[in-house]
Amino acid sequence: MDMLEVRNVGLTYNDFVAIDDLTFTLEQGKTYGLLGRNGAGKTSILSLIAAFQLQTKGTIKLNKASVFENPESMQKISFVYDQDYSEETEKVKKLLEATKKYRPYFDQEYADYLIKKFKLPLNKPVKNLSKGMQSAFNVTVGLASRSPITIFDESYLGMDVPTREIFYEEILKEQGENPRIIILSTHLVSEMDHLFDEVLVVHKGSLIVKEQYEDLISKGVHITGNENSINKFIQGYKVIHEQKLGGTKSALIYGSLTEQDRELAKKDGLQLNPATLQELFTHLTKEKGDEDE
Numbered sequence: 281m282d283m284l285e286v287r288n289v290g291l292t293y294n295d296f297v298a299i300d301d302l303t304f305t306l307e308q309g310k311t312y313g314l315l316g317r318n319g320a321g322k323t324s325i326l327s328l329i330a331a332f333q334l335q336t337k338g339t340i341k342l343n344k345a346s347v348f349e350n351p352e353s354m355q356k357i358s359f360v361y362d363q364d365y366s367e368e369t370e371k372v373k374k375l376l377e378a379t380k381k382y383r384p385y386f387d388q389e390y391a392d393y394l395i396k397k398f399k400l401p402l403n404k405p406v407k408n409l410s411k412g413m414q415s416a417f418n419v420t421v422g423l424a425s426r427s428p429i430t431i432f433d434e435s436y437l438g439m440d441v442p443t444r445e446i447f448y449e450e451i452l453k454e455q456g457e458n459p460r461i462i463i464l465s466t467h468l469v470s471e472m473d474h475l476f477d478e479v480l481v482v483h484k485g486s487l488i489v490k491e492q493y494e495d496l497i498s499k500g501v502h503i504t505g506n507e508n509s510i511n512k513f514i515q516g517y518k519v520i521h522e523q524k525l526g527g528t529k530s531a532l533i534y535g536s537l538t539e540q541d542r543e544l545a546k547k548d549g550l551q552l553n554p555a556t557l558q559e560l561f562t563h564l565t566k567e568k569g570d571e572d573e
């Protein structure tokens with residue numbers, strides 16, 4: 281069972297702290313959603329896991345061995361990110377062959393299948409592909425690499441909806457048939473949440489959430505009703521968002537409601553509705569100056 285352990289990891293660029301003190305473990309067979317606002321530190325974390333750079337402090341280990349400058353673990357990690365192909369004169373077929381050389385788990389049959397699915401033109405220079413097609417090419421490399429750790433950092437850029445659907449279907453299918461550690465960094469929270477087994481939320485370089493998707497979702501509850509009753513009800517709960525309309529108020533609670541309180545809410549005529557991951561993410565990472573709806 282492959283296991284990635286990130287312990288007390290920090291990263292500073294000159295004096296700027298991009299990542300503060302991250303500790304988490306990832307396990308084979310799970311798809312992780314990595315969420316965070318712009319500049320939260322997602323790409324920085326992923327580039328450390330992929331050993332593209334060395335952290336300023338802490339350790340990152342794959343199966344107990346440090347990943348940095350470790351050829352064995354580097355072969356097990358694929359990092360799919362938004363590459364600049366403006367100078368890439370090589371054709372799709374040739375570039376795929378070249379990439380394959382460094383990926384010991386690469387499955388050519390699966391790559392051929394994906395090329396067909398994504399309708400990638402094998403004889404076109406990669407620099408001449410549309411943005412969405414370049415992303416499809418990257419995703420093909422990432423999926424067909426079958427690396428024990430496969431990272432997709434906003435790998436959907438430029439893809440249209442049907443193409444993104446193919447990407448999502450393949451993630452689900454692959455994880456079922458060839459389990460690995462998959463990390464999906466994304467801003468398309470509501471579109472991709474069905475893919476996540478676990479969710480990591482990074483905010484200003486710190487990890488503020490790491491939870492099973494189902495557990496996390498069960499903590500978000502919208503409670504709506506008469507303002508006075510709501511104010512009384514929410515005491516003691518963590519409220520991450522409030523909205524008022526006339527005498528009616530709606531509060532978004534983050535934390536498990538007791539059965540007793542659910543009964544109480546019903547009795548008081550208060551409405552309870554589950555929150556979505558996107559809502560929880562938005563309000564948990566709210567910053568001063570963000571507009572309230």
Ligand SMILES: Nc1ncnc2c1ncn2[C@@H]1O[C@H](COP(=O)(O)OP(=O)(O)OP(=O)(O)O)[C@@H](O)[C@H]1O
Pocket residue numbers: 293296298316317318319320321322323324325
């Ligand atoms: N090479 C660098 N030198 C200096 N600062 C950097 C460098 N790379 C990233 N940063 C800073 O580190 C912080 C985290 O950046 P990072 O790219 O990891 O964020 P992100 O969560 O991936 O953002 P986005 O969602 O916008 O892609 C940002 O404030 C960014 O400006």
